[in-house]
Amino acid sequence: MDRTVLERFPAGGPRGHWPAEEYAGACRDEGVPARVVMDLASDAFLVVVEQRAPERPESRASPARG
Template identity: 65%
Template structure:
């Protein structure tokens, strides 16, 4: 998968807080193909912009 990282969020957010998901939802509302993935090496959530040609 080729993707562009839009933003990084630490995995240790307060309980009930989903900043990466909220950020990705805002990008999707603007028509971008944003999704959230976990980067295990850095223990963070990445909001990435996927290539439109991929499923």
């Protein structure tokens, strides 16, 4: 699965205020399946949408018949 980052929010926001959750909720209200994840490396909350990676055609060998 691939993730697309819709928005980033710094983790040090004011206490009791959750802008990433509010943004994700607004996205979900519009039908976008957004969720919030924490990016520890950048100390930020990310609002992401997970998407399935396009399927690649598999090369299948014909079964040997004997």
